[in-house]
Amino acid sequence: MAPLSPSVRFAGGERHCANPSVSLLAKPSSSSLSPTKSLIFCIFVVISCVSSAASAAFGFLLFSPSSSRVLHHRFPSPSNSREPLARPLAKLPRPVVVVVSFDGFRFGYHLKAPSPNIRRLIANGTEAEDGLIPVFPSLTFPNHYSMATGLFPPYHGIINNIFADPYSGEWFTTKNHDPKWWLGEPLWLTVARQGYNAATYFWAGSEVKKDSWICPPKFCPKYNSSIPFEERVDAVLGYFDLPTDEIPVLIMLYFEDPDSQGHVYGPDHPEITKAVVRVDQIVGRLVRGLEERGIFDDVTIILLGDHGMAGTCDEKYVFLEELSPWIEIGPDWVMSADSLLTIRPPSGISWEEVVMKVNKGLSSGNVGNGDKLTVFLKEDLPEQFQYAGSDRIPPIVGVVEEGYTVKYKREKRYECGGSHGYDNFLLSMRSFFVAHGPRFPQGQKIPSFQNVEIYNLVTTILNLKGAPNNGSVSFPNSVLLQDA
Numbered sequence: 142m143a144p145l146s147p148s149v150r151f152a153g154g155e156r157h158c159a160n161p162s163v164s165l166l167a168k169p170s171s172s173s174l175s176p177t178k179s180l181i182f183c184i185f186v187v188i189s190c191v192s193s194a195a196s197a198a199f200g201f202l203l204f205s206p207s208s209s210r211v212l213h214h215r216f217p218s219p220s221n222s223r224e225p226l227a228r229p230l231a232k233l234p235r236p237v238v239v240v241v242s243f244d245g246f247r248f249g250y251h252l253k254a255p256s257p258n259i260r261r262l263i264a265n266g267t268e269a270e271d272g273l274i275p276v277f278p279s280l281t282f283p284n285h286y287s288m289a290t291g292l293f294p295p296y297h298g299i300i301n302n303i304f305a306d307p308y309s310g311e312w313f314t315t316k317n318h319d320p321k322w323w324l325g326e327p328l329w330l331t332v333a334r335q336g337y338n339a340a341t342y343f344w345a346g347s348e349v350k351k352d353s354w355i356c357p358p359k360f361c362p363k364y365n366s367s368i369p370f371e372e373r374v375d376a377v378l379g380y381f382d383l384p385t386d387e388i389p390v391l392i393m394l395y396f397e398d399p400d401s402q403g404h405v406y407g408p409d410h411p412e413i414t415k416a417v418v419r420v421d422q423i424v425g426r427l428v429r430g431l432e433e434r435g436i437f438d439d440v441t442i443i444l445l446g447d448h449g450m451a452g453t454c455d456e457k458y459v460f461l462e463e464l465s466p467w468i469e470i471g472p473d474w475v476m477s478a479d480s481l482l483t484i485r486p487p488s489g490i491s492w493e494e495v496v497m498k499v500n501k502g503l504s505s506g507n508v509g510n511g512d513k514l515t516v517f518l519k520e521d522l523p524e525q526f527q528y529a530g531s532d533r534i535p536p537i538v539g540v541v542e543e544g545y546t547v548k549y550k551r552e553k554r555y556e557c558g559g560s561h562g563y564d565n566f567l568l569s570m571r572s573f574f575v576a577h578g579p580r581f582p583q584g585q586k587i588p589s590f591q592n593v594e595i596y597n598l599v600t601t602i603l604n605l606k607g608a609p610n611n612g613s614v615s616f617p618n619s620v621l622l623q624d625a
């Protein structure tokens with residue numbers, strides 16, 4: 142019955158580990174591996190876990206209604222470029238990285254719409270040929286903050302878009318900028334700590350004042366979704382007109398599309414095509430602005446997204462109230478539902494018993510779509526989810542099959558659109574990664590990788606000392622040209 146039995150779905154992946162720096166962050170563990178052995182082990186794991194789906198043809202990815210989870214076994218390829226060294230900067234005195242996030246940009250979207258600007262960056266830069274793998278849960282805030290910090294959600298603290306503190310009962314929402322929620326060291330803080338300017342034009346966590354990052358109004362506007370995309374790009378271009386030593390070395394820029402359209406219409410709708418055309422025009426506006434200033438080849442542009450999108454039509458629901466013959470789940474036990482079920486029963490109720498009863502009901506054949514949901518004690522989740530090491534994560538986590546939605550009660554209204562938050566290794570949950578700049582070989586294709594690698598990639602390009610994180614130390618050098 143269980144669609145997600147770890148031994149089946151994660152065969153070959155169970156020995157995934159994060160990387161040596163995890164030990165700097167995690168609670169003391171019982172691991173007996175020495176640091177050297179850990180490093181070797183993790184290199185092995187990175188090698189064996191890094192995904193690539195050359196054979197998972199694009200059509201399969203976009204048009205299969207239930208693209209299955211694919212594990213890949215391919216070496217991270219070293220640079221296939223003939224250029225051994227990074228191209229020297231022509232005009233700027235130091236490297237500048239612009240990271241641009243398009244929310245919900247599912248991998249492959251750019252292939253289904255005319256996108257000359259994105260394609261130009263791919264042709265002259267580097268692309269993860271099978272997309273960028275999000276962290277679990279494949280939701281916006283956990284993923285944006287993982288890209289900013291290089292940490293899996295249990296370590297950076299943003300374990301969902303909305304969640305409750307288990308001790309105080311206080312709820313975190315996406316509007317909360319209290320630093321107590323936001324752990325780890327995001328890129329903008331790393332930059333500020335080392336004496337440079339950073340700019341964030343809407344990025345989850347960027348308005349949180351932390352140590353030397355004060356979210357200066359000049360470089361850190363307050364989130365306002367009504368600011369037109371063009372205005373955002375023009376503001377970023379304006380930073381390059383500042384005196385040279387004031388130009389931010391890091392600029393992080395966020396757009397809500399095409400996530401908005403994906404939720405309403407699903408990933409295969411013509412509205413997505415339109416949204417991708419618009420996204421491409423935004424990329425074109427940025428590129429043109431840099432060209433006009435004569436710095437396009439000096440500036441590193443990284444295009445990416447936080448997660449993909451799966452269609453949710455055909456009444457694919459699981460209703461928790463149908464479990465009542467086995468267990469009465471109180472509405473206040475349910476911390477989140479939809480694409481990610483999390484349950485925190487009141488004290489005195491055995492978590493193990495809840496898991497056992499829920500799974501018994503789900504596998505009975507008498508709960509609609511019961512076979513599409515499996516419930517785990519969080520510590521029993523497959524290790525690749527990296528979703529246990531925080532008390533903020535409720536003790537019981539339900540993993541839902543792609544495209545299905547968990548609701549507490551049966552509702553009359555059915556939704557038909559798109560969703561995300563599912564198993565982060567599903568192809569449908571992947572986003573894209575395209576990078577263009579002096580340290581990226583032209584025309585380079587790299588295997589898929591997880592977005593916790595972005596932090597080390599950016600700090601390496603900027604020649605900054607990064608904070609400990611879950612990315613692998615070797616990743617940047619496996620994709621970048623050597624510094625000139």
Ligand SMILES: [Zn+2]
Binds near residue numbers: 245
């Ligand atoms: Zn979304």
